[in-house]
Amino acid sequence: MAPNHLPASFQLFCTTAFFLILLHLHHCSAFGQNYHDALRKSILFFEGQRSGKLPPDQRVRWRRDSGLHDGASAEVDLTGGYYDAGDNVKFGFPMAFTTTLLSWSVIDFGKNMGGGELGNAIKAVKWGTDYLLKATAHDGVVYVQVGDPLSDHNCWERPEDMDTLRTAYRIDANNPGSDVAGETAAALAAASIVFRSRDPAYSRLLLNRAVKVFEFADRHRGAYSSSLHYAVCPFYCDNNGYQDELLWGAAWLHKASRRRVYREYIVRNEVVLRAGDTINEFGWDNKHAGINVLLSKEVLMGRAADLKSFQINADEFICSVLPGFSHTQVQYSPGGLIFKAGGSNMQHVTSLSFLLLAYSNYLSHANHAVPCGETSASPALLKRLAKRQVDYILGDNPLRMSYMVGYGPRYPQRIHHRGSSLPSVQAHPTRIGCKAGSRYYLSPNPNPNLLVGAVVGGPNISDAFPDSRPYFQESEPTTYINAPLVGLLAYFSAHS
Ligand SMILES: *[C@@H]1O[C@H](CO)[C@@H](O)[C@H](O)[C@H]1NC(C)=O
Numbered sequence: 413m414a415p416n417h418l419p420a421s422f423q424l425f426c427t428t429a430f431f432l433i434l435l436h437l438h439h440c441s442a443f444g445q446n447y448h449d450a451l452r453k454s455i456l457f458f459e460g461q462r463s464g465k466l467p468p469d470q471r472v473r474w475r476r477d478s479g480l481h482d483g484a485s486a487e488v489d490l491t492g493g494y495y496d497a498g499d500n501v502k503f504g505f506p507m508a509f510t511t512t513l514l515s516w517s518v519i520d521f522g523k524n525m526g527g528g529e530l531g532n533a534i535k536a537v538k539w540g541t542d543y544l545l546k547a548t549a550h551d552g553v554v555y556v557q558v559g560d561p562l563s564d565h566n567c568w569e570r571p572e573d574m575d576t577l578r579t580a581y582r583i584d585a586n587n588p589g590s591d592v593a594g595e596t597a598a599a600l601a602a603a604s605i606v607f608r609s610r611d612p613a614y615s616r617l618l619l620n621r622a623v624k625v626f627e628f629a630d631r632h633r634g635a636y637s638s639s640l641h642y643a644v645c646p647f648y649c650d651n652n653g654y655q656d657e658l659l660w661g662a663a664w665l666h667k668a669s670r671r672r673v674y675r676e677y678i679v680r681n682e683v684v685l686r687a688g689d690t691i692n693e694f695g696w697d698n699k700h701a702g703i704n705v706l707l708s709k710e711v712l713m714g715r716a717a718d719l720k721s722f723q724i725n726a727d728e729f730i731c732s733v734l735p736g737f738s739h740t741q742v743q744y745s746p747g748g749l750i751f752k753a754g755g756s757n758m759q760h761v762t763s764l765s766f767l768l769l770a771y772s773n774y775l776s777h778a779n780h781a782v783p784c785g786e787t788s789a790s791p792a793l794l795k796r797l798a799k800r801q802v803d804y805i806l807g808d809n810p811l812r813m814s815y816m817v818g819y820g821p822r823y824p825q826r827i828h829h830r831g832s833s834l835p836s837v838q839a840h841p842t843r844i845g846c847k848a849g850s851r852y853y854l855s856p857n858p859n860p861n862l863l864v865g866a867v868v869g870g871p872n873i874s875d876a877f878p879d880s881r882p883y884f885q886e887s888e889p890t891t892y893i894n895a896p897l898v899g900l901l902a903y904f905s906a907h908s
Contacts, residue, residue, distance in 0.1 A: 445908075447802075451902055453818055453864050455529060455865065457817075457867075458539065458894070459471055460864070461496075461891055462475065462494060462539060463478055463492060463571065464492035464493065474837075474838065475571075475831060479491060481578065483558065484578075485580055488550075488580065490502075490546055490580055493539070493540065493542075493558075494510065494891050496510075497891070498828045499565060501564050501647075502543075503561075504544075504554070504555065506696040507540060507543070509599070509895075510895045511603060512595065512599040512602045514536055514540065514895045516766075516896075517533065517895065517900075518533050521900075521902035521903045523906075524905060525902045526905065526906065533898060533902075534607075544596055545617070545618070545621060551628075553584045554584075554596060554625065554628070555580055555581065555582045556589060557579075558580050560576065560578070560643070561644075564577075568852065568853040569830060569845070569849050570830060570831055570849075572837050573843050573845070576846070579643070581643050583636050583639070583640070585628075587638075588634035589634065589636025590629040590654035590658055591636055591654035592636045593629035594626065594630075594657030594658045594660060595660065595696075595699075596629075597626035597665065598664040598665075600619070601619060601665045604668045605668050625661075633654065635653065636654075637649045648697075652690065652697050655686055657699060659685050666710075691725050691729045691732060692733055692764075694760075694764060695759055695763055695892065696759075700725075702767060705726050705729070708774060712778035731782065731789070733750070733764055733768065737789075738785055745871065745875045746810070747809050747875040748804060749761060750801060753873075756888065756890060757869060758867055758893045759890060761801050762801075762805075762893055762894070764801075765798040765900055766798075766900055768797055769795060769899070770899070776791040782794075798900060799904060806819060807820045809871070811877060816865060817862055817865065817866040818866075824879050826856075826857075826858060826881045827863060827866060827887050827888065827889055831863070832861045832863040832866075833853065833860070833881060834849055834852050836861050868886065868889050868893075869885050869889075
C-alpha cells in the first residue's frame with residue numbers, strides 16, 4: 413500500500429465542487445494519470461480472459477490453454493473466444509457486444525494508440541471475431557454459449573482445470589434469438605471496418621458473415637431467453653427485448669457496407685423497433701444510446717437527413733447524463749462517479765463515457781453543440797465529463813485507489829475471478845478440483861495472479877469499495893467494462 417500523499421482538503425474540494433463547477437472544471441486530478449500505461453494494461457486484460465489454445469506471443473504467462481474441447485459435444489469447433497468475467501462460461505451475447513465495442517474503440521481512436529497498442533488492440537478484436545466466425549459457421553444456426561452456467565458457478569476452478577459441463581447452446585429458426593444474433597452481426601460488421609485495409613480478405617469474410625447473420629436475426633424474430641431461459645438467465649437474459657439489436661446490427665452494417673438497404677431498413681423500422689426508448693442506456697443488453705450516437709455521425713456529416721431523429725435522441729441522451737442540468741436522469745456518487753443500480757456499475761461508467769467522447773468528436777467536426785433546454789453543452793464539456801469518469805477509475809476518487817488491477821499504487825487485491833485468485837498452473841501443477849477451490853475463494857489473502865488491466869465493478873453509490881471476492885457486484889471484472897475503456901484511454905493518452 414502506498415502512502416497517502418493527497419491532502420484531504422484537495423479531495424474534499426474535488427468532491428463537493430464537482431457538480432457546481434463541472435462547466436468550468438479543467439483539472440481535478442492530483443496525479444496526472446498515465447493514460448498510455450492504463451491503455452496498455454486495459455488491452456492486456458483481454459489476454460487474461462482468453463479461452464482456447466494460447467498463441468506463442470501470449471503475454472499473460474500465468475494462463476494456459478483451456479476449453480480445448482469446447483463444441484465437441486455438438487460436433488463443432490467452438491474453441492477460443494473470451495470468458496466474460498470471473499467465471500469460465502463463454503457467453504456469446506456479452507462476447508459479441510465486447511467485440512463490437514473493441515472495434516468501435518479501434519475505429520474511432522485507433523489513430524491515438526501509440527507504442528504498439530494499436531496492434532495489440534487489433535489482436536484483441538480478432539480473438540473475438542475468430543470465435544464468432546466459428547459460432548456462425550453453419551447457416552441458420554448461431555452457437556450462443558459454451559458452458560452450463562449452473563455447473564460452472566457451482567465450482568471455483570481454474571479454466572485450465574475445468575471439468576464442468578461444457579454444453580454448447582444454439583439458436584436456430586425454431587428457437588430464434590434476434591438479440592444475440594443482431595449483436596453478433598454488429599460485431600462482425602464493426603470488425604470488418606477494423607480489418608478493411610489491414611487484411612481485406614478477412615474483412616470481406618467478416619462482412620459477408622455479418623450480412624447472413626443479420627438476415628437470420630431479422631427473419632426469425634424472438635428473444636434467445638425464451639428458448640434458452642435456463643441457460644442464459646439470470647446471467648445474460650435479454651431483459652429489454654431484441655428490437656434494439658436489430659437496429660444496432662443494421663446501423664453497423666450500414667456503416668460497414670454503405671449499402672442503402674440497411675439505411676432503408678433503419679428508417680422503415682425506426683418506430684416499430686422503438687428507437688426512441690430508454691435513451692440513456694447502453695450496455696450488453698440495451699443498445700439504444702449507442703444506436704443514436706452512431707447514426708448521429710452520419711447526420712452531423714450531412715450524409716443522412718432521414719436519420720435526423722436519431723440525432724435528436726442522441727442530444728436528449730447527452731442532456732440526461734450531464735450533471736446539474738434540469739434534464740439530468742443519471743445519478744452520480746458524491747465523488748462524481750456515474751452510478752446505475754444493478755451491480756457492475758463500471759460497465760455503465762465506461763460505456764456512457766465512451767458515447768460522450770465519441771459524440772463530442774462527431775459534434776466538434778460539425779461545429780455543433782447540444783441544446784439542453786435553456787443552455788447548451790459544448791463538445792469540450794462532454795469530453796471533460798468523460799475524462800472525469802476515466803480519472804475516477806484511475807485513482808482520482810475519495811478512496812484514492814485505482815479500480816484497474818496493476819495500475820497506480822493502490823488497486824483491488826481480491827477480485828472475483830477464478831483464474832486470478834487460484835494459484836497458477838505453474839505454481840501448482842496438480843489439479844484443484846471444483847470444491848477444493850473454495851478455500852482460495854474464501855481466503856482473505858490477495859489474489860496470487862495479477863490480472864493486469866482488469867477493471868472491476870467498482871464502488872457503491874457512497875464511493876465505498878469492499879475489496880472482497882464474495883462481493884462480485886463490486887469486485888468482478890468483465891470484458892464489456894474494458895472494451896469501451898480502451899477507446900477512452902487511447903484518446904486521453906494522445907490528448908492530455
Ligand atoms: C457502501 O458500502 C459501505 C461499505 O461497505 C457501506 O457501509 C454502505 O452502507 C454502502 N452504501 C450503500 C448505499 O449501499
